[in-house]
Amino acid sequence: MTGSVLVVGSGIAGRAVARVLARHGRGCTVIERRESVGRGMGVNLPGNAVRALAELGVPDRALAGGVPVRRREYRNRRGRLLFAVDDDRFWHDVGRPVCVRHGALLDALPLPGAAELERARAVAARPTPTGVDVDVEGAPSPRHFDFVIGADGVNSAMREAVDTDALRPSSMTGSSWRFVAADPGVDCWTAWAGRDETFLLIPVGAGLVYGYAARTRGGSTGSDRSWLAQAAEGFPEPVTAAVAQALQAGELHHAPVDEVHLDHWHHGRLVLVGDAAHATGPVWAQGVAMALEDALVLGDLLARTPVEHWSGVGPEFERLRRPRVEHVRSATDKMSRLAALPAWLRDASAPVLGPRNYRAAYAPLREVSHPAAA
Numbered sequence: 546m547t548g549s550v551l552v553v554g555s556g557i558a559g560r561a562v563a564r565v566l567a568r569h570g571r572g573c574t575v576i577e578r579r580e581s582v583g584r585g586m587g588v589n590l591p592g593n594a595v596r597a598l599a600e601l602g603v604p605d606r607a608l609a610g611g612v613p614v615r616r617r618e619y620r621n622r623r624g625r626l627l628f629a630v631d632d633d634r635f636w637h638d639v640g641r642p643v644c645v646r647h648g649a650l651l652d653a654l655p656l657p658g659a660a661e662l663e664r665a666r667a668v669a670a671r672p673t674p675t676g677v678d679v680d681v682e683g684a685p686s687p688r689h690f691d692f693v694i695g696a697d698g699v700n701s702a703m704r705e706a707v708d709t710d711a712l713r714p715s716s717m718t719g720s721s722w723r724f725v726a727a728d729p730g731v732d733c734w735t736a737w738a739g740r741d742e743t744f745l746l747i748p749v750g751a752g753l754v755y756g757y758a759a760r761t762r763g764g765s766t767g768s769d770r771s772w773l774a775q776a777a778e779g780f781p782e783p784v785t786a787a788v789a790q791a792l793q794a795g796e797l798h799h800a801p802v803d804e805v806h807l808d809h810w811h812h813g814r815l816v817l818v819g820d821a822a823h824a825t826g827p828v829w830a831q832g833v834a835m836a837l838e839d840a841l842v843l844g845d846l847l848a849r850t851p852v853e854h855w856s857g858v859g860p861e862f863e864r865l866r867r868p869r870v871e872h873v874r875s876a877t878d879k880m881s882r883l884a885a886l887p888a889w890l891r892d893a894s895a896p897v898l899g900p901r902n903y904r905a906a907y908a909p910l911r912e913v914s915h916p917a918a919a
């Protein structure tokens with residue numbers, strides 16, 4: 546018996562896990578609610594994300610439409626450089642960091658032929674002793690699978706079978722604006738931190754820049770576009786120019802920035818991966834990397850475990866992955882505390898604490914997440 550596997554969600558984690566299963570000669574069903582994806586906003590992929598993509602068969606050249614992230618500059622609201630980091634050097638033997646459009650990343654990570662895609666919304670899951678019953682919108686009765694992977698993102702419906710109270714706003718910002726606009730001449734990843742707001746601009750290719758605007762010390766950004774224009778006032782010219790261009794002709798997106806906090810990532814033969822299990826504020830841009838690494842570990846575990854032992858896969862997956870994910874979370878909290886200091890103190894301490902936090906956050910992630918993924 547081969548055992549039936551359902552993957553809910555065809556985002557980063559869902560596509561990646563389907564690819565790992567296919568590599569082991571195992572098919573799966575993938576249920577995805579969206580008909581199509583657009584070009585989307587930007588995603589910054591640090592070296593460990595690029596390495597995980599390579600392990601999934603996605604070479605650097607598949608991301609060539611993006612822009613390598615060689616250097617980061619952290620500046621204050623007036624534009625003074627607080628510290629800079631040489632990303633190229635830090636990640637040189639791991640993977641070259643790159644910023645790409647979200648849609649291009651999905652295109653580079655297609656579902657394998659062994660995966661059967663269904664366009665529908667999975668609305669609920671009920672683990673049973675032999676598998677999981679899943680309710681799918683429009684289907685007259687529940688569908689039964691021997692194993693279900695909830696890769697359905699931060700607002701996961703599958704998660705309801707594990708915990709119903711897992712969402713918390715990120716402590717740095719409860720919501721954010723993201724935009725893509727004409728590049729005002731930014732030559733590297735550059736963040737400007739004000740007292741209450743932070744802006745980040747990263748070149749994303751084709752003469753465009755990806756922008757991110759958020760609160761610095763908690764609370765939410767306004768959801769009206771006027772908030773963005775007002776928040777940019779007084780920031781240096783690249784910020785005001787990019788925001789003005791985004792408001793006039795760019796692409797804009799406002800959304801909550803929520804985190805997922807769970808005691809367990811599994812219930813019986815239902816296992817959550819990526820944001821569904823552990824969404825974390827985007828301070829270190831580790832969401833995609835963690836989703837990909839989850840997929841590499843879970844896909845291998847599932848494929849190597851006989852079907853009759855599949856109820857042990859969830860606990861083993863979590864044992865292997867939890868420490869790394871918790872490391873990212875604690876590094877995120879640490880940087881959020883630095884960002885929340887009064888501006889004068891933050892500006893004074895950032896030149897020392899910033900590079901230290903960067904190394905402390907990323908150095909452990911240079912190691913491969915799990916021997917099975919090597």
Ligand SMILES: Cc1cc2nc3c(=O)[nH]c(=O)nc-3n(C[C@H](O)[C@H](O)[C@H](O)COP(=O)(O)OP(=O)(O)OC[C@H]3O[C@@H](n4cnc5c(N)ncnc54)[C@H](O)[C@@H]3O)c2cc1C
Pocket residue numbers: 553554555556557558559576577578579587588589590594665666667668696697698699700701702703721723801802803818819820821824827830831832833834836
């Ligand atoms: C403001 C912001 C900036 C970010 N910047 C970065 C960054 O620079 N770098 C980085 O690595 N990460 C970043 N992230 C995080 C990153 O986007 C996520 O961690 C990553 O997309 C998680 O992938 P996923 O596959 O788990 O979830 P998703 O990408 O959300 O995919 C979930 C999929 O499931 C589908 N789905 C959802 N519900 C259902 C359902 N009920 N039935 C069927 N299908 C369903 C969705 O349509 C989607 O296709 C950022 C996040 C935020 C909020």
